[in-house]
Amino acid sequence: MSKSKSKSVKADYVLAGLDIGTTKVTCAIGSVQDKDLSIIGIGHSANLGMRQGVVVNIEAVSEAIHPATEEAELMAGVEIGAVRISTGGPHMQSFDSQGMVAIRDEVVVDEDVDRVIEAAKAVKIASDRQVLHVLPKEFKVDGQEGINDPIGMSGVRLESSVHIVTGSHSAVQNAFRCAERAGLEVTGLVLQQLASSLSVLSADERNLGVTVIDMGGGTCDMISYTQGSVVDTDVVPVGGNNFTHDVAMGLRTTQIFAEQLKIDYGTALKDMVEDEESIEVEGVGGREARNISRKDLSEVIEARAEETLQLIKKGLENKGLIEQMGSGVVLTGGASQLPGLIEMGDFVFDVPVRKGLPVKTGGLTDVVSSPEYATCVGLLKYGMTHSQAQSQAIQQSQSIGTRFAGWKDKLKNLFA
Ligand SMILES: Nc1ncnc2c1ncn2[C@@H]1O[C@H](COP(=O)(O)OP(=O)(O)OP(=O)(O)O)[C@@H](O)[C@H]1O
Ligand SMILES: [Mg+2]
Structure with missing residues (x-):
């Protein structure tokens, strides 16, 4: 794609999602027209700054964000100023909570629902944690259970049951920092598996x-x-890194080669592999390569x-x-x-x-038709239902050419 050309995207609005994962950062840009999502740009880059979903090196993560967003921007022909990011990992915790309010005018309106969710949210959480999502599970009107949408129902008492997701304050702030350091405004943070579920x-x-x-x-x-x-x-x-580590230990080879072996020859069931199949394994520290049975590889992975x-x-x-x-x-x-x-x-x-593959959308739907893209496509889906579209701060108008000209100037200044 030519760097100097910019495309004008015909859409009601454009939005972007950034999946900051343990192994890679993926950026997806989507355009929405008449409530239909089209993927118009996708980019990814290896991420060396995370451990189990948590940022351990801000510099390395922002360095991974840059090429991923740039690749997606070039593909889409738009520059993104703001993104929704994903977060996950062991620092996430969740619990259920309940709330109850009086229905003001005997018929439930939006405001009553907001108040009952606020009431359910009113629980003490530790000062080092922050609430990420309050997900309504069900409502009750005058004790009647199993209501998903209480708007318009008559009654005097409205109860809600919600699922509250919290994350470690510092882990969340560090994820924000990485995106901001890469020059992006963060419009929101979405639990990784929630985003993935929306797309699959x-x-x-x-x-x-x-x-x-x-x-x-x-x-x-x-x-x-x-x-x-x-x-x-x-x-x-x-996660997958543990599978790779087991292969490296079990077959006494490097992590990089173990990862390749896992992807090229690994199976989760050893019975899927013929007894006589063999593969060459690179030795560690200059040792000679060896031939091992593919069944041995699958045995390690199966366990x-x-x-x-x-x-x-x-x-x-x-x-x-x-x-x-x-x-x-x-x-x-x-x-x-x-x-x-x-x-x-x-x-x-x-x-x-x-x-679970991302469900079909318009645009580059075949490119994202892999489970690896579930989260970033889900971020776009989440954005469609949770954003005031225009406030997405996506500057469509600026041409990619102008952007690269800006970078050229920066580089010139640096060398000067
Ligand atoms: N074809 C494949 N077969 C088996 N494993 C694979 C294959 N392709 C990728 N993987 C594994 O998938 C993992 C990466 O998955 P993914 O991109 O969903 O993770 P992530 O989002 O970076 O991490 P996390 O969600 O844990 O923060 C790696 O461990 C990689 O080895
Ligand atoms: Mg992930």
Whole structure:
């Protein structure tokens, strides 16, 4: 694509999402016209500044944000000034809370709903934590249960049950800092698995009951829905990086080569591999390359995959959620691409398991048709329903050429 040309995007508005993941940063730019989303730009870059979803090196993360956003901007032909970012990992915690208010004019209006959610939010949280989401689970009007949308209903007493998600204040602020350091304004922060679920689930699945497991590099982040509402969120501090580490240790090779072996030859079920298949393994520290059986590789991966899924299942069982998953479990995130994982999931969870790809949108829908893009596409979907579009601070008008001219000047000044 020519750097000097700018495109004028025909749309009601343009918005951007930045998935700051443990292994990579992904930026997605979308345009919305008549409530239809089109992906118009996508970019990604390896991220070396995170551990298990938490920023450990601000400089390295902002350095990863730069090329990812630039790539997406070049593709889209627009410059983004503001983004919604994702956050996840073991610092996230969640709990349920209830609130109750009197209905002012005997019929529930928006203001009553706002007040009852505020009442449910009025719980003490530790000073080092901050509330990220207050997700309504259900409402009750005069004791009548199971109401999703109480607007227009008659009664005198409105109750709400909400799921509150909190994050470590410093971890959240550091994520903000990274984006701001890369020159972006942050319009909001979205729980990673919430964003992913918005891009991979249908409304029917949410109504019937479903758990999404976003299997990333550092963590597995879960979100469960019943009757259309979020009922639980959770994290297991194990991800694709642990699979790679096990391969490196088990086969005595480097992390980089282990990652490649896992992606090229790994399977979550060793029975998927023929006994006689063999692969060459690079030695560590100048040692000679060796031939190993592909079954040995899959054996290492199978053990970790089963342990991880069993851990997740135990968590869901303890909360009584498994039996509520009428439409089963959806696996998404980069690490869910391991062949055999869906079949193993069917066996472990004993409910139907499927792979979660972002649902079809307009534009570059084929490019983002991979579980790795679930979160960043979900950020755009979240943005569509939660933003005052025009306040997205996306400057469409400035040409990419002008932007690069600006950079040229900066470089000139630097060398001067
Ligand atoms: N084809 C594949 N087979 C198996 N694993 C894969 C494949 N492609 C990518 N992965 C793994 O997926 C992981 C990265 O997934 P993803 O991009 O969803 O993570 P992330 O968002 O950076 O991390 P997190 O969500 O934990 O913060 C890596 O561990 C990588 O090894
Ligand atoms: Mg992720």
